[in-house]
Amino acid sequence: MKPLTKNMWRAIKNSLGRFIAIVLIIMLGVLIFVGVKASGPSLNDSLSKTLLNTKLSDIQVLSTTGFDKKDIKIAEKLSDAKAEAVKFKYVLAGKDKSAVALFGYQSQQKQNKLILRSGRLPKSKNEIVLDNRAKTKYGYKLGQTFTFLKSANLKQRKYKIVGFADSPMYIDNTERGTTDIGDGTVHFFAYIPDNQMNLDSATLLNIRFDSLQKYSSFGNHYKDQINKKIIQLKKLFKTRSKIRSSQILNKTLSVIEGKQKQLNQAKNEVDQAKKQLVEKSGGLVKTTPKLDQQEKRLNVQQKKLSGLLKKANQNFKTVYTWQTREDLPGFSAYGDSSDRISAIANVFPAFFFLIAALITFTTITRMIEEARGQIGIFKALGYSKFSIARNYIGYALMAGMAGTIIGAIIGNNFLPRIVLSLYKNYIPLVAVVKFQWGFFALSILFSLIATTGAAIIVVFNELSEKPAALMQPKSPKSAKKILLEKIKPLWSSLNFKQKISYRNLFRYKSRMFMTIIGIAGGTALILTGFGIQNSIAASGTRQFNELTKYQALIRLKSAKSENRVLGTLQKNKRYKSHVDISSDIGKIQANGKQVS
Known part of the structure; x- marks a missing residue:
């Protein structure tokens, strides 16, 4: 060397x-x-x-009239698009009548795959997989019987819990979204066999683009591409909504017409029986209690059928609700x-x-x-x-x-x-x-x-x-x-080591500044940590004590129910006041980009 x-x-x-x-x-x-x-x-x-492993869909579309195979083909007209239709609805279940997001489970499900935490996936018609949140927060266990309310309209009401799982559609375990049934809050999700849902068609269409999976879901490029895809899909489904509405309406009308024919036939039979009764009695007996009861029952059925016909003409309109990953509970917060x-x-x-x-x-x-x-x-x-x-x-x-x-x-x-x-x-x-x-x-x-x-x-x-x-x-x-030496009463009160320390401190200024800046920086780090903690805690308290001054939000199905709901509230001793508001949820876009 x-x-x-x-x-x-x-x-x-x-x-x-x-x-x-x-x-x-x-x-x-x-x-x-x-x-x-x-x-x-x-x-x-x-x-x-x-999300790549579980194949989370990029776009979710909800339809008021459902989806069929033709809708899947239309969605897959976009390059690189893969579509999958799923049965889905919000229902009430359990002793506390919890609102549950219920999905139809398919063994060959390609998108939004479940992450099994315990147990197994359903194999037979009477088995169910619950959200892992149902286990950790609500105390459900494997082997228990889970019961849905009659309003859920399923093939059967009771199912055996065989597993608990997480879903990429609900990445935040503290929230599951909102709904217009129950208390308005979704408590957890559940999966039962697809054929148990008692729905004529799928209600949720999941769409995924393989070419976009290499980009971060929170990046601007991904968001811009998804917004463009939604615009293209809306154009494809614009005419489809009218066709779908007509198909469902015609199908419903044909069923109503069939029932109307049966009802007319029954009416004719009653009229014929009355006519024969009059002829046999020489005009003395025009009807009997049995015929009157039968005629009354037919009139009630006619009224119901007329109501169904009116409702069908008014309500069978296809409305699509478009969602992206940002709209999923907890996704944007992450x-x-x-x-x-x-x-x-x-x-x-x-x-x-x-x-x-x-x-x-x-x-x-x-x-x-x-x-x-x-x-x-x-x-x-x-x-x-x-x-x-x-x-x-x-x-x-x-x-x-x-x-x-x-x-x-x-x-x-x-x-x-x-x-x-x-x-x-x-x-x-x-x-x-x-x-x-x-x-x-x-x-x-x-x-x-x-x-x-x-x-x-x-x-x-x-x-x-x-x-x-x-x-x-x-x-x-x-x-x-140094300056301290000129203050004689203070300087004379210091011992020898203290005097040396102060002289060295001011004589070697680089060391002095290093000490001051070092201590200041360390103090700043500690103060920053406490400051962040206190700011986060204080913001929530201030938000709900000073800015948001309400304890509950009640959603009304219609304005007609306002007086009834208000009467119920006023009976509560803790009730003070209320304010009528009108709200809606929408997306704002500027220059082709989603703002909020």
Whole structure:
């Protein structure tokens, strides 16, 4: 080895504690920086992988008249589109009459696959799989009998619970959406065999595009493409809605006409019986109690049939409700959460890295200042400034690179996984933690500035002096009086060690600033953590105590029921007041992009 190289390795060996300290402080700064910055992308990537495995649909379409095979073919006219029709409706079930999102289970289901948590999927007609939330929150167990209300209109009302599962359509375990039955809140979802749903056709059409699965569901490109797909689908289904309405109406009318013929025939038979009765009795007996009762029953049936006919002409209109992944319960909240973590990552690690950089800068500076004698000897022996500087720059470079690599590997691989494990309110995610090369490159740049940058500045500053001056001890700074010394009562009350500490603090200003900034940065980090916690807790309290001043929201099926509902409320002693409001839900688009 060359003498300079030997000297560098000897310096590392002799000051191993200092070298390790530099490595550790850089490692800590990089660990926090890369780890927190990688957490946001890891949350999105993990969800994307989970949704890819379970094949979550990109678009869900609800129809008031259902879907058939022709609707599937129309949807698949779009390039790369795969459509699947499913039976779905909201029903009431259980002793507490909970609102349940009920799906028809198909063994060959290709989209929105269930994530089984315990038990198994249904195999026979009397088996059911419940939302895992029904187990954890509502206490249902395997083997129990689950009963639906009669209004659910199923082939049978009682089913055996054979499994609990999660669904990619409900990624947040704290919410399941709303409905217009029961208390207005969906408590959980359930799956029974498709043939038990007692529906003439599927009511939900799931559409998926394989070409879009490589993009993040929260990215602008994905959202823009989905909006374009919906516009194209709406054009395809524009004429289809009229055709579908006519088909269902004609089918219903043909059934009503058949019943009307049977009713007319029964009426004719009653009239004929009365006529024969009059003829036999010579006009003395025109009817009997039995014929009167039969005629009355036929009139009631006629009234019902006329009502059905009127209702059919008014209500059989196909209306499509279009949904994207953003409309699914908890989906947007997850994306907002990962965005917030990414936003915190832009500020929080910067403080930590700044502190690490300051400490490292000061440590490198002191190390080179202590090696003035060696630098003078090498310069006197004829070594060039660059050769001498390379020795100390290499020392700083190795410490910085070692700390950066170790910190990046640990931070990128472990911190995002810790964050993922804290997301317990969501379905089990497939952990995907990609190495963030961009943030790794930034951390290298910051580390080199803190270590190599400090070495370059200080060593070339030392090399500007002559060898003779370098080989002599550096003259101490002049002992100027500090401000505290001028305040004689205060200064005289201090002991000897305190006086030395204060003099050194003001004499070596770089150390003073490093101490102040270091303590300030550490305090800022602690205060930021408490501030975030308090802000989140306080926002909810302020929202519902100061801004949103109501305890309940009642949805009316029609304006006619308002007086009845208000009468019920006024009987409650805790009732104070109410406000009539009219609300609706819609989507806003600007320049072809969805705004909200």
